[in-house]
Amino acid sequence: MRAVIVARLALAGCALLLAACASFTPGNPPLAKYAPDTGYRFERLDQGDNSDELFVIVSFSGGGTRAAALAYGVLEALRDTVIAWRGRKVALLDEVDVISSISGGSFPAAYYALRGGKIFDEFQDRFLYRRVQSDLIGQVLSPANWLKLAAPAYGRSDLAAEFYDREVFGGGTYADVIARNRRPFVVLNATDMTTGTQFAFIQDQFDLMCSDLAGVPLARAAASSSAFPGGLTALTFRNYAGSCGYRQPPWVQLAADDHASRANRSRTARAENRLSLAAEGPARPYIHLTDGGVADNIGLRGPLDAISSTNHPWSVLRMMNNRKIDKLVVIVVNAATSPATDRDQAASVPGLIDTLATAATVPLDNYTADTLDLLTATVNQFNEEARLVEGCRKISARQGPQCALDIPAPHKVELYPVQVAFEYIASAEERSWFKNLPTTFELPRETVDRLRIVGRRLLAQDPKFRELMKALDGCLPANGQAC
């Protein structure tokens, strides 16, 4: 008997040694030749009937199944919202141009990119109502997976990615999303662990690494975006920089050269990050991606850069300069919570886990608040410029017609920043219930349904959304009712 046990232990030891020697299999294929006219890029997607004049950006925050269900509820509401646009009645969802997502929010985003309207028939059973977290733990505890998990280049998130690929996304890759060739442009975001910057799953980002996003499973992108530090591991991607003849756009060197003048710190940082990732050699042969929430937990930083910079892979500002956009709608779906604590009821020193959890989450929440302030500041800047020009015209006109000034102004854009967040729930009791929901990949069916319903209600109640409905002669029916 003892001999059998020794033999089995020896066998397990050998297996672990073999696993340790196992070579890394990259989940992202190389790009043979840089081709700016192909791949998953905003400008490559067929617009269909989706107009640029009404430009709609939606961001989905992190927060596990809580975030996924809230985002899904908003998608359902956008599907049911009917607007009068260019002489016909259309669903507001069909006018959504970009979705930017983080972590839990990346699951409905990725599913919508892959399956379009079929999400409303499939996603609830495939993800929202599933006990995903239990299934993932079961995968980790299964001896069949221990050999893989023992390999240094394979972690729990790789196992999760395989599970999502099989059970949620049915093997779908970005090649399938490219083949659908439809807006919205869906941007799943992770965080580059080394630089701490946002890493977007779009071809412009993968160009820097000379890698072809088309060959990447959506499951791997969603797993990277939701690799919550601690519970899940980072995912490793291969960097083939220097092998495909990639050329940086002209603004990158200009912005990098502005380093000393400090003319635009964030633009320079974006340029330097691109140069770091694309450094030949490559300087960083492997890129490790963790949860997108580490860099930005509401997925709004990318859209804000696009709105305020002409040097962005899907620059909204460039479209404004080209007079393509008249109305810009930004819908932020934020599943942030603030769980109650009894910490301050006792004199005892908070424990290590409590302290570490606070250190990990409070900066994210504060950064989220800053990002929302930045959205407000950006909207105010556009509104203020329009008011300034109009004010000067009025003052000069008051002096008499001969004094009226024809002040040239940039193309006027109406902005509608919409926020769906638990903090806007009117009832304190209900608000507290939602704000104490856990961050997990499984919630009771009733909770998921409450999240879907509250997402719809919060959208309908948002003052800017109501303003938008008025401007577009639109209507979002309450559940089960007609407009």
Place this chain on the structure above:
Amino acid sequence: MEYVKITFPTNRLVYIDGEQNGCTNEVLRVDAGSHIFELGNLENYRPSSRKVLVQDTTVLEPLEIAFYRKDA
């Protein structure tokens, strides 16, 4: 946000850092920093491009960047 106005005797497309961005003689929005301004492939203008550091502008006082006809 910064503001520029690219002046030219006629209406032409403006290229900022190689990307098409509005037209000449309009106020255009751009982020602060150094940019390269051009008027496209019709080479009947001078200079062929201008590299300019754009900062401290307002919507009422955009930075004017002038291009001229080659024969003028």
